[in-house]
Amino acid sequence: MKRLSSLNQLLLTIQHIYINTFALFIKKETVTYHCPVNFLATQNTVVFNILDDGAVGDGIHDNTDSIRRTILRATDHQAPCTVLVPGGDFLTGSLQIPSNVTFYLAANATLRASDNASHYSCVPSMTSDTGPCDYPFLLVDHAHDVHLRGEGRIDAGANSPPGHLVREYRPASNMLIPTEWKLPNCSYYSCRPKLLVVRYSSSVELTNITIMNSPLWTVTIVESENILFDHVTIVGDRRWPNNDGIDLINSRHVTIRNSNITTGDDCIAIMSHGPSSMFNITVENMDLQSTSAGIKVSAYERNSTGDMYDMVFRNVRINDTNRGLCVAPRWGSGRIANLLFEQMSIETRFFGLDWWGTAEPIYITGLSANAERAWTGLMKNVTFRHIVARGEQGFLVRGNTSILQDIYFSNVSLTIARWSNVSEHPSLDYRPSQEPQTSQANVDGLFAMDTNGLYLENIEIEYSEPKQYYYGQCLNISNVTQLIKTNIQCRNANFLTSGQTNWKAIDKIVIVFFFVILALFIILL
Template sequence: MAPFLNSKAPHVNGIISGILIMTIGLMSIKSGESSEMPSTFGRIQSNCRKHSAFITEYGGVGDGVTSNTEAFQSAVDNLSQLAAEDGGAVLIVPAGRWLTGSFNLTSHFTLYLDEDAVLLASQDESEWPALPPLPSYGRGRDAPSGRVASLIFGTDLTDVVITGANGTIDGQGDYWWNKFKKGELQLTRPYLIELMFSDHVQIFNLTLLNSPSWNVHPVYCSNVIIKGLTILAPTNSPNTDGINPDSCTNVRIEDCFIVSGDDCIAVKSGWDEYGIQFGMPTQQLLIRRITCISPDSATIALGSEMSGGIRDVRAEDITAIHTESGVRIKTAPGRGAYVRDIFVRRMNLQTMKYVFWMTGNYGSHPDDGYDPRALPIIDGINYSDVTAENVTMAANLAGIDGDKFTGICISNVSIALAEKAKKVQWNCTDIQGVTSNVTPPACNLLPEGDADCPFPDDRLPIEDVQLKTCPSFIRSTDSTPNKFQM
């Protein structure tokens, strides 16, 4: 497990190692190098996709050395001809180590990774196309001129599934992290998975390792389910956010385990004047049953790029261990828009710098074209039923001068302090709200009352969407795969 840890923090390593052993013992680094199709594979059950093919049928070689970029793109292009026919097709990646650069997906399509399959991201930059900046960002995040396409990419798609039997996608991110740290990047680093302007997206039952930057980035998407992901990166790796829903509607994120060098989940919607102009919020977002380890970042971050707005976010049953903060709101003058109607309940936190954190001076602007008079509205922020132990500081809540963060409600919170806790436990400026049954007591700007902070009773539409599970392969003695037929 050593590659995922921060060698500069041995006390963190011990905590993370124990959690990894207990929680994800079933996950192991895949090391098979066979390019042969396993003889135990039979046909996929008919209620998955009617048509199926193996990457080996398109010249794929799973030896960890041969580039498979052309094989993957050829397979997807061929299978795309079945996009609207009988539910589309599935591309199966069997056991092996499949080196590849960036490739695009298609609609009505499933990418399925066997439990012993590893997609290895190529470190040959010629296999990574350049893309223009996202319209809601106006520039790349690492460099102004643009960005590198994600390893698995797609745009304007419908009905896309990326899944497997806990197969692995390894971004081999150290190549990109080193370039970032040396200031050598001409373009923003790639993500592992990015889908744009797409509807009915499902990503589940996978292990993601060592992403060059963000791991999973649905942007301008709707009806998205992200479930059962194990996401691992060194805790000192730069910007390796786990899951970043960005200007998306109707999203469900659940049952994920994330060790990260940045925010485990970062909710976004565009950057300053570009996000304001694009005007697409993230809304109707459900986050539940998430475990996070990130010593220098948040379990869930709202922002800082939130200039299209963030609203109706529901998070529950959240666990964080040795993480900088629980839920953090990050914004600044120039962001505009809003973060409103946020509901969080049942957080269990262990060894935290902050339990509650709101930052109104985050800064970090794309260029000098932002309007400092574009002030964000932060309103209707609700936290309830929080237990935290070994905490340095209960809350650091800083609104904006002349632009208070309002409607803050915090109830039923028990915080046990660390041995070297701060003397002042609640630092509050430019905020307004109430608390109830909170220990240690909150600041004067959050007076004690009898508030019972709300959590919505209605169901979001995404809660009633079922996973498109591709059933496990039928094990048989028939070594002949179900060949793709036109």
């Protein structure tokens, strides 16, 4: 028994080193947020300076008309050109950026959003949760070849200065309740401006720019293609609901890279809200922090019939976040397929039930929102590999056998620990769902249910000391067909596993190989 125990310990140690070594290869690139000083001088472009149209950068003067005049001059130029926002604090109402324009914010430039509702106009919305109208601060509509860049920043003023646009503070959940604006044709709980909306456009780039303090979604990309985010910083108050970083809606050929996003709501949300397909989405070399989800893929509209496929998320660091990776359609009938999440580090903690999620590093569910809002689509071929995770909750995979299939975990390690100061312990959270919204349950390393095809390879799960009373099982698996497990290691769980054990050929090969090695080891001794 001592020899067997020593061999097991040796194998466990080797696997632990192998899996966690991948954390060293999650590349942390040095991100700089500036353009060369002589950027404009090196560009073969005509520059229109907003100062020439009377703009005043004192943070008080209303520059709406002045900046709109500058943009109109750029439009009339009818050739690629640049609108320059020089150093200063420029208060303005909503602006629309046309085709072939680079909107450049120089060093020490701030474009500050007005809080005067009359400065905003209705743009038809694609989402039922915001009502018929969106009210964007910046709009790119049916345009092409638009660039937002520079060393400056765009500030929409949510809780900046502290208390601005704040109606209430809830200390128990550390949540700010925003002021709802008096705007027509919008939902009460989402009646406030979005910072930037890009709709029905192509070849739009955001580079090197800082975008901050949005009252609602920060950047929304709707029915657009060939979109690039590169070296972008998005900052939102961690206590502010619905201030998502980037929302992609029915768009394709999108790259988000080398950027930093901190928000109260989802950092990156990829959503189907119509019949158009979404594909060729790449997210890489990112730093994300959220009181909601780091990355979310979902569908939540009656007409969410478009397919979502061929998406790659790699080299992402998610820290101090309520939910790490989330794939959770709730309404519609499209297909979600071929999603790859790889080379990631994830750290999650529980922020309390006022926020959706209970610190799940990986959360994949295919459930219906309610009887009237049903999800009848297919989710297939979702892969998580080379991931190092630490969280207060385990992984969760839940669906219906007919619509959730072929989920892969490979070379994944998870450490479960307790470090938040929230009084209640993490529970199962299916919101929004016709299932019980939340339910008390033990924290399992992997809870999987109602799935067709679950493949687990080189998985390490450890429960940290001190052991909590709600620690559950390493694997809690039920109603899963085609379950294949290879090299599962678990430490300090109350139980190793429950549910079905499906001995496939690969399991048998591993067992035979193990005993052959053991026999050779004994003979050599």
